[in-house]
């Protein structure tokens with residue numbers, strides 16, 4: 001028996017500290033409390049920083065202009081963006097070089113059983129979604145590509161090469177892995193991905209430069225709002241659209257039966273309904289991240305079905321892919 005999150009300490013050991021950045025690592029598929037601070041010997045606590053250093057640190061990558069449109073297409077009051085991070089074996093073992101057979105089999109379930117189940121449900125409800133995929137996940141289980149593309153309205157975005165901890169990498173390695181992933185996904189799916197989701201739900205000091213240079217339309221990894229926003233870099237608007245995520249709206253921390261944050265799926269459903277209710281009342285966006293190898297199990301898929309039914313019971317809801325939402329807010333904002 002192997003704890004799938006056992007490599008956390010190894011990951012922390014990889015943490016690097018760059019001037020002005022305290023990198024936090026969030027391990028999708030592991031506990032959200034996995035936030036580590038670099039403890040470099042020459043680091044100084046924030047109370048000894050100059051005002052200039054504090055400002056430069058937060059301004060490196062920060063939420064800028066609110067891009068929430070007055071209304072979504074068709075006059076809808078809320079956009080519902082469902083995403084599935086198709087991690088499978090990459091996150092249950094491979095990314096940290098873990099060859100544990102049991103963990104890998106748990107990941108394979110995602111491709112073998114869970115993803116088909118998720119797609120059947122989306123078909124039944126007529127709902128489009130975005131699938132953020134580490135390239136290796138498709139390489140190992142290529143049938144997933146046809147399954148996702150069969151409906152004709154789902155989006156495939158990129159989620160790293162092998163779910164590498166991008167926030168801990170040097171720029172050259174991070175860029176090379178992402179270019180390799182995009183190249184593979186473009187070839188395998190016939191479409192170049194325009195959406196990026198960082199495998200660690202975090203940026204290195206170089207991530208924003210890399211995804212800007214590679215021409216991504218949007219990112220979906222950061223957490224500064226419930227609404228879409230433009231990312232500023234050192235105080236300057238970049239034109240990069242952020243469709244923000246949140247650990248509250250992620251199934252991995254709460255539905256991992258061996259995780260410290262495990263919560264009864266029925267209770268989790270109530271949290272997600274409450275999140276939707278306030279998104280609906282405020283007229284904004286409901287962006288929900290799930291993982292086939294968690295949400296696709298039998299006792300979880302019924303919760304997702306109930307959530308979709310609940311949302312579809314409301315007027316003025318626009319179900320869309322992340323790409324459709326990003327393109328819409330880009331047009332509305334004149335970016």
Ligand SMILES: [Zn+2]
Nearest residue numbers: 028085087199
């Ligand atoms: Zn992931």
